[in-house]
Amino acid sequence: MRSRLTVALGRTARTLARLRGGGSGGTAFPGLVMERTDPGFLARTLDRLPHGVVLVSGTNGKTTTTKMVVQLLRDQGLKVFTNRTGSNFVRGVLAALLTEVDAAGHLDADVAVLELDEAHAVHFVRAVKPRAALVLNVMRDQLDRFGEIDYTASLLRKAALATRDVVVVNADDPRLNSERFLEGVSARTAAFGVGPALRSVFLSDDDLRTEQAAAPADGEPDDGGVPESASAPGTLADDAAEPAADQDAPGSPCPAPRVRLLALAGNEATIEVDGTAHRVAFAIPGIHNVLNACAALALVLEVLGDRADLPRLLTTLSEIRPAFGRGEVITLDGRPVQLSLVKNPAGFRMSLLSAPTARADATSRTDTVDAGPGSPSSPTSADELIMIAINDEYADGRDMSWLWDVDFTSLKRAGVAVVTGVRAWDMALRLRYDEVPAGVVEPDLAAALDALRERAAAEDRPMRVYTSYTAMLALRARLGQLTEVEEVMK
């Protein structure tokens, strides 16, 4: 009965919010009303779900990974409730519930998969104890908001402590695969990770500094500094044959990963699941996205247990498309524009590695990511024109320091065609100190996009935009006026 009242009240609030305008669909206000008048609504509604609540958190890749988990569970026949579109707040979850429940407050779903920001995850788990939690990583992100990485990890730990059934962590993240993080976690733990050949590609923020600190000044390989990579990337078969046991650092607090990314050549990945190697050709670009897919798979295997249909899961993974703005490809004047959201040093580095133009250079140093066939050695018409868009609004992080922890030297040869955003001059300055040539510097996003579009047309080249969050939203909206862009609710 109480739920019926709350739903009615929430819907009235939503109607009022819409009448008042603002165009955002009014997600915050009805959520606020429901939270105030019926604080138990969230728990009451979600606790009824037969497969419970599954949480996806971490600093990087939440939106993409949540999308993957939802798709995997749906393709296994489950009805899934999720907070799409990145409204990762408790009130956002309430607002999403409001559209899905019937008048009595019943949610017709088997499982809820929720993306939650680390700060809001703490708030959420006070109300609802999740059945499963996936913690992707702890990377430096918005330090002006959270203060310290260790503090961010402590917030995620609270979510892990509240989880009942299983906590899945990244075995290669030193802040997650640690006594400090896992101590006291009552749920069982499981892990995903990468194989030895790819370990040096996925550097933690700590490694990033150490590696940079040891990086050669003039670009020549430095024997002492490059992190251990047991062997050259080698063939897929070699990697697949590596015994799983030797991946475990001695005394590793979390169990050996059930799902490991062993190799990636172009879009073809070798993924080991419970000791058996599988090849998966991914539609989604970027090695970080492929690792997110491994994380999603590890979580879903834990959630489904014996019910999991592995071949089917792998097929679903191969077909997943990127979440909006996160490697999404939009067509403009018949040419692809890929939007790569960048938020922190490790994420930016990953994105640079996945770009074909940067890769040809980068592979000579890291020697781990296959450049793929036909990778040109000098700029040709097939090379992407690169634009970097950096804003410093609250959602981007106001502190520009992080740009200095990204190594841009892989762009030296290709150069950057356009630099834009509120902090375009900071970015241009950063490129200068890595001796990367920059073409146009135009802080205005729309004007910069015009410049990029014009040059792409003149040279018939595809485009790639590395962009901070608010710049991505603005660029995507501008692209929506120029061409077909998928509608998403913000």
Place this chain on the structure above:
Amino acid sequence: MSTAPTTYHHGGDGPARGRIRVLQLYPRDMNIYGDWGNLLTLARRGQWHGYDVERFAYNPGDELPQEVDLVLGGGGQDSGQERIKEDLVQIGPRLRQWADDGVPMLVICGLYQLFGHRFVTGEGSEIPGIGLLDAQTVAGPGRLIGNIVLDSPEFGRVVGYENHSGLTTLGPRAEPLGTVRSGAGNNGKDGAEGARFKHVIGTYLHGPLLPKNPAVADWLLQRAVELRGGTWDPLPIDDADARRASNVAAARPR
């Protein structure tokens, strides 16, 4: 054990005009919020001015080089600070000697605090500093976070980004780096930011500090060159991008 130095070779033809040896303190543990960019800026500007720049990394337990021309240190998380604090006290006498000899130094945030007399934690316990700067820091109730702009008598406008909870007060033997035009600074109260003693600069400014404030970078390089009897004869560097980036930074909300 210490690792071999990394050399950034000067640009252009002919021999280098000299060599500048930069000691980077605790790059593993105290190097957050882009402090790496300070090293890169010194290295590149040194190269552009025609010098070879050698970088020596010093981590806890390493051996200090006999002689250095410039010392650089950054900020860290509490955990990083925890790992270096005893080691720092051990090498404190050498660092103080170098400072007295006129070696230029730039220390940011966490190492700025520990270059002072002490850091008093929220629980009232003391982490000893090395007393190189006449300053002391006590833990504050919250974090002072945001864009910050200073007026510096020597360097003009200085922009950066501060993110600290410690509140620092200077003693009579230290001068501030500048007065706060917007932001909090040393303690949010007395309008002072940073500390200077001889050729040592301590400051809370990340951003990192040097790229957008090239005058500070060149001042440090000049002191390093003159320390070894060289003559500072800078080559022209186009700093238009730095000026524009600095103008934008100065106009952004906190």
